[in-house]
Amino acid sequence: MPSFATEVKNELARYIPEESCCRNAELAALLRMGATITFGLRHTFGLNFTTENAAVARKTLQLLKLEGHGLRTEITVSRSRRLKKHNSYAVRVMPEPAVADLLEHLGFLHDESLNMESDRELLKKNCCRAAYLRGAFLGGGSVNRPEASYHLELVTGNYGFGNLLYTLMRRMMFPVGFTDRKEDYIVYLKEGDAVIDFLAMLRADKSVEAFEIARNLKEVREQVNRLVNCETANLQKTVDAAGRQVADIRRLAAREGGLEALPKKLRETAEARLARPDASIVELGELLGVSKSGMNHRLRKLHAMALAAEGEKHS
Ligand SMILES: [Zn+2]
Structure with missing residues (x-):
């Protein structure tokens, strides 16, 4: 049986926002969670996004095709040799001059350095804030099955990005916490109502329904x-x-x-x-x-x- 987090991600991966502004915001957060910048010849940039969830890899590719007009992309799967370990999916954007435009569009490039601290331009509208958090959840989120203790988290290795997510959620009135674990920074929710509100905002309607039924039974x-x-x-x-x-x-x-x-x-x-x-x-x-x-x-x-x-x- 897949984990509840995987079920939620599979549902969210099928949802493609109608507005281009939201698709951009979602893609930006997804890439900040799971992508590294690669470098090609003549100062060109590329991207390498990895995830263990096939649906998330597919959605990333889809958003790149919609927002990164005409960029060359490829997707590869590395099968794990060890039993029980998950496959890993890599979505690559080949280095070429046009990638710089996409990175700038997504707010990655800032005075010629990589920006992880601020996404003011992307987060101006409510619709985009929800899409941004959906991207963050798809790229680095996890949520407990409601039968267990209530817990949802967004995990990133970058302090600036973790702090950005924390501040954003706090401004949206979520009872959010921020902590670190080993090399990671964790933004988390610990209340059943908050987890439901968050998933509902991301448009995980079926998962919210399942969560509420399980929560009622538990009570x-x-x-x-x-x-x-x-x-x-x-x-x-x-x-x-x-x-x-x-x-x-x-x-x-x-x-x-x-x-x-x-x-x-x-x-x-x-x-x-x-x-x-x-x-x-x-x-x-x-x-x-x-x-x-x-x-x-x-x-x-x-x-x-x-x-x-x-x-x-x-x-
Ligand atoms: Zn929007």
Whole structure:
């Protein structure tokens, strides 16, 4: 079974934004997540984008064809020799002078250096901000299955880009966190509602639906567990109390004269408890036609007498 993150990516990879501005923004974030710049002859640039998700590779190629008019591209698969390890897909844009135009268009080139810190031009419109974050998720995102703890993250090796994503999401009012792990910077969401809002904004409609159904089931299950735990705790309390009462009564029975020496009400209470060690106080009271508070009173009295008897034995 593919991971939930893969399911979400497969769904998002099929969604191609209608507006060119959004396609540009999405492509820019995708490339910042997964691409390196290559260099050709005569100061020409190329691109090398790698991903483990076939659908993401296909979408990147599609966006490059739509936005990088007429550039030469190729896609290659490297099959992993080890079992269980994923294939790797590489989308290449061959170095040629026209690539510089695309890079400039995407905001990569900035005063002849590579810009990872700012995408002001690309992020002017709401539609583009959502598309940008979709690109970031496709290129370096992950999300837990809703049955597990709620967690969505965007992982990048570049601090400037991580900070940009963090600031962008914070401005969009997401309860977002920012941390680092080994060589990576991680922008993350930890609340179920925030994960749903984020995925809905990226247009992962089917995944959002699946997430909500799973979340509801999880909440019902947790509620049932809480009730069961509560009942178990109450039952345990009853059992513990009954155990202490039986011990009291045994102590009194061991005295000279035994239970016969007790006043009638206490004797019938003691005998009823010995006969029904599993009964609650209410059930025991019903057996004798005595109220709960009446039973409690009698049992407290037996306890006091047992304590006194214990004291006598030791004096
Ligand atoms: Zn747009």
